[in-house]
Amino acid sequence: MASIRLENVTVRFDHQDVLKDIGLAIDDGELCALVGPSGCGKTLVLRVIAGLTHPVEGNVYLDGQLVNDVPPGERDIAMVFQRFALYPYMTTRENWAFPLIAARLPHEEIEARVNAMSEFLMMEPLMDRYPKQLSGGQQQRVAVGRALVRRAKVFLMDEPLGSQDAKMRVEMRAKLKKLQMDLGITTVYVTHDQVEAQAIGDKVAVMEAGTIHQAGSPEEIYDKPATLFVAGFVGTPRMNFLDGTLHREGGQLYIDHPLFRLAVPPATAQSIEATASSQEVIMGFRPEHIKLSVTAEADSIPTEVYVLEPQSNKLVVSLKLDEDILKMQADRNRLTFEPQVGQKVFLTFEQEFAHVFDQNTGQRIS
Ligand SMILES: Nc1ncnc2c1ncn2[C@@H]1O[C@H](COP(=O)(O)OP(=O)(O)O)[C@@H](O)[C@H]1O
Ligand SMILES: [Mg+2]
Incomplete structure (x- = not known):
């Protein structure tokens, strides 16, 4: 087991920095979810940790040891690739047993691990199939x-769950989280x-x-x-x-x-x-920190119901505030009235939950 640390890691392709001065510390035994939009560099971060991509600057530590010059095969890392490649001439069982045979594990141990994995990943009926006989999700x-x-x-x-359908993804992520905790x-x-990322990570890196x-x-x-x-x-x-101006x-x-104006504590x-x-x-308010009422209250702002989106036990209400559309969310059973599209209502920001950001730098300042 090992901690992971990236220090000032920069990766450059064609004179362009695709990873810029990355720092990240992951504790021994921790599950870190790395999340971000497509193309932001997530795969590259994994490749740097695995030793498959070399940073032009920075250091990578495993278990406190500098591993910049340790080849991938000697880092004892197992990776599931986004574009995974299975051995096409091997069945599921053989695909799993292969690395264990290569590592010279005893036969009984291999069989026990492969069987446990087939149950864990719900692959029991598919153990003797070749990759081409499996769906994308099963291959994954x-x-x-x-x-x-x-x-x-x-x-x-x-x-690792990108090719699973929605139901399987939710089920598998809980199982992976449990397995990771156990191991x-x-x-x-x-x-x-x-x-x-929020559901699975002990730590989330955005x-x-x-x-x-x-x-x-x-x-x-x-x-x-x-x-x-x-x-x-x-x-x-x-x-x-919402845009705002500081004013003393x-x-x-x-x-x-x-x-409206927000009085800052x-x-x-x-x-x-x-x-x-x-x-x-820039002021930020989460949808659950906006309250609605039919009549005016202290500090409330007149607005109009624009769209209603029921979500299981919650209701998401879009509100028109001048040019802006705001979204509020409430448990349905806690709303004191049933909002109607076009209805004139009053909204109140829960000021104690306001987030404040610098408009120029985008940094949090509250
Ligand atoms: N071998 C490469 N050569 C040139 N550019 C690359 C290479 N690998 C990745 N990139 C670029 O680096 C950026 C990050 O890629 P990647 O880590 O795959 O993103 P993500 O996994 O978050 O979708 C992308 O803009 C991608 O085009
Ligand atoms: Mg990727």
Whole structure:
């Protein structure tokens, strides 16, 4: 087992930095979900850890040891590739047994591991089929199994459930999380799905355009997003953003919006004024931090119901506020009235949950 640490890692192709000064620390036994839009560099981060891509700058440590010059085969890492390649002339069983035979494990041990894996990945009826006799999702499970049977020091999984249907994906991610906990093998799990990342990761690292914006627990990422990008990327429906201007009046700091003003608590005001690069900020409110009422209340803002989207026990309400469309979300059984499209209603921002970002840098300043 091993910890993983990347330090100032830069990867360059054709004079372009595709990973920019990446730093990431993953503890021994931790499951880190690496999430970000397609093309942001997730696969490259895995390749750097595996030793398949060499950074032009920076260091990679496994278990505290610098491994920049250690070849991939000597890093004891098992990787599930995004574009997985199975041995076409081997059945599922043979695909899984092959690396174990190569590692000279005893026959009984190989059989026990392969059988356990076939149950775990729900592949029992498909053990004697060749890859071409399997669906895309089943082939992917063979690829996952081939990495997992090895029990390396580190697992790297590149979108390992990408080819599964929605139901299988949700079922498999819980099973993978349980297996990872039981085995305690340090794992980096790549996905472009923020819901999956939040669900599976002990730690979530959010990437964009070759940089890591933030790495932290799922709760930290959600409750205190470090940048505008993270705030908008994590959470469904997305956080609502509104432009605002810092404005001090006597002892009180306000954030002014044409339709309302937010009184900033003194403790937060200090940090905002110390870090803001100008008066221009962006306020963020999660959909669950907007309240609706039929009648005007203190600090409420008149608005109109634009669209209703029921989601199981929740209702997502789109609201028209001048040019902006805001989304609020509430448990259906906690709404005091049944909103109708076109209805005039009043919204209130729960100010204590406001997120404030610098408009120029996109950094959190609250
Ligand atoms: N071998 C390569 N040569 C040139 N550019 C590459 C190479 N591998 C990856 N890239 C570029 O690096 C960026 C990150 O790629 P990748 O890590 O595969 O993204 P992700 O896995 O997040 O979708 C992309 O813009 C991609 O085109
Ligand atoms: Mg990729």
